Amino acid sequence: MTEIVIMSFGYKYGFTDEVNMLYDVRCFENPYYVESLKPFSGETKQVYDYVFSDEQAKLFFDEIIGGLKVLLNRFIERERDSFTVAFGCTGGRHRSVAFALRTYNHLKEAGYNVTLYHRDCEKAENK
Numbered sequence: 001m002t003e004i005v006i007m008s009f010g011y012k013y014g015f016t017d018e019v020n021m022l023y024d025v026r027c028f029e030n031p032y033y034v035e036s037l038k039p040f041s042g043e044t045k046q047v048y049d050y051v052f053s054d055e056q057a058k059l060f061f062d063e064i065i066g067g068l069k070v071l072l073n074r075f076i077e078r079e080r081d082s083f084t085v086a087f088g089c090t091g092g093r094h095r096s097v098a099f100a101l102r103t104y105n106h107l108k109e110a111g112y113n114v115t116l117y118h119r120d121c122e123k124a125e126n127k
Helices: 046-052 055-077 095-110 123-124
Strands: 003-010 021-022 084-088 114-118
Touching: 003 021, 021 055, 046 095, 055 084, 055 095, 084 095, 095 114
Parallel strands: 003 084, 003 114, 021 084
Antiparallel strands: none
C-alpha cells in the first residue's frame, strides 16, 4: 500500500528535496507577526483558523487537493511505495503546519494511508 507522507518545513532551516510535490505557502498572512498567535503552532485552532480565514488560502487548498488526488491515485495504481507532499513557510511553525494538517485530515478522511510529519515545528518553537 502506498504510504503518503504530508510534511511541513521551514525554508530558513534548509530546503527539502526528498518530495514529490512541494508547495510554498509563504505568500499567505503570517501568524508570526500577530503577538497573540506567535507562540502557537499551526496545529492550534487559533493559528489554523487565522491561516484559513484568508479566502485565497482556502482556494489554494482546494486547488491543491483536486490535483493531488489525481496524482495520488496514479501512484497508488502503479503500486509505488510512497508519495511525499511538503508545505514550506519561513519558519515551519505556522502556515506550513496548518496547510499540512488540513491536507492530512482531508486525505485521512478520504481513506488514504497517510502520515503527518512537522520537520521544523520544534526548532521554530525556541526562536
